[in-house]
Amino acid sequence: MPTLKTLAIVLRYADYRENDRMLTLLSPTLGRVDALCRGCRKPKSPLLAASEWFAEGEYVLYSASGRVTVTSCQLSDSFYPLRQDYDLLKYASYILSIAETVARPGEEALGLFTLLARSLSRLAYKSMDPRAVTSAFLLLLAALEGYRPRLRHCVRCGEPVSAEAALRMDIDSGGLVCSKCASSLPEKLYPVRPAQVAWMQDVLAEGIEKTARPPADAPLPLLAEYVERRLEKRPASSKYMRYDA
Ligand SMILES: [Zn+2]
Numbered sequence: 001m002p003t004l005k006t007l008a009i010v011l012r013y014a015d016y017r018e019n020d021r022m023l024t025l026l027s028p029t030l031g032r033v034d035a036l037c038r039g040c041r042k043p044k045s046p047l048l049a050a051s052e053w054f055a056e057g058e059y060v061l062y063s064a065s066g067r068v069t070v071t072s073c074q075l076s077d078s079f080y081p082l083r084q085d086y087d088l089l090k091y092a093s094y095i096l097s098i099a100e101t102v103a104r105p106g107e108e109a110l111g112l113f114t115l116l117a118r119s120l121s122r123l124a125y126k127s128m129d130p131r132a133v134t135s136a137f138l139l140l141l142a143a144l145e146g147y148r149p150r151l152r153h154c155v156r157c158g159e160p161v162s163a164e165a166a167l168r169m170d171i172d173s174g175g176l177v178c179s180k181c182a183s184s185l186p187e188k189l190y191p192v193r194p195a196q197v198a199w200m201q202d203v204l205a206e207g208i209e210k211t212a213r214p215p216a217d218a219p220l221p222l223l224a225e226y227v228e229r230r231l232e233k234r235p236a237s238s239k240y241m242r243y244d245a
Contacts, residue, residue, distance in 0.1 A: 090240045092120060138223040
């Protein structure tokens with residue numbers, strides 16, 4: 001810096017003083033950035049919309065004596081439908097808190113930024129099952145972060161496991177367990193259905209939009225557990241991801 005333009009999405013904010021907010025931004029080039037947004041809570045502030053959850057745009061940041069300030073923003077999307085639907089908001093805010101936990105200050109995050117922007121856009125504008133969108137976000141995030149689950153081989157013995165025969169997953173070991181190995185330490189295993197495994201294989205291979213329709217029960221509780229155990233963090237909204245739809 002001192003003055004720098006970057007694309008960013010608002011992951012979180014905290015109200016500060018009378019009219020200000022401290023924003024936590026995700027930038028594809030700068031990673032996670034905390035930036036003060038002065039005066040943005042005044043009703044006529046040009047930064048009002050740029051200081052809300054999910055706001056995406058080109059932010060101009062000024063850095064001096066260790067503090068970053070937002071000086072202006074060209075908003076590209078506010079993902080407005082997410083604010084109007086309580087159900088969508090739950091999934092979107094969960095996705096934001098996971099992204100916030102994964103992002104690191106000063107570390108390039110192009111993959112995470114792209115995945116986040118596309119996931120928010122699918123939730124807001126496409127009539128896709130929000131549990132499937134959130135599941136795909138978690139699965140692709142796991143792949144980005146280097147802990148892609150093994151969905152074609154048993155994590156205990158290494159033998160191939162077909163999707164049709166896949167019934168159990170060992171979350172700590174990171175993948176499917178074959179029926180032979182499932183008889184030892186069964187208490188450590190998480191149930192999974194063949195249709196869920198086939199869908200996860202397709203999402204990893206081709207992305208969510210090219211895959212066949214997700215199973216009626218997207219594997220969200222499983223993937224939330226899988227990712228959160230590795231992050232060692234449970235966002236407050238995590239409880240909504242737990243029930244089977
Ligand atoms: Zn095995």
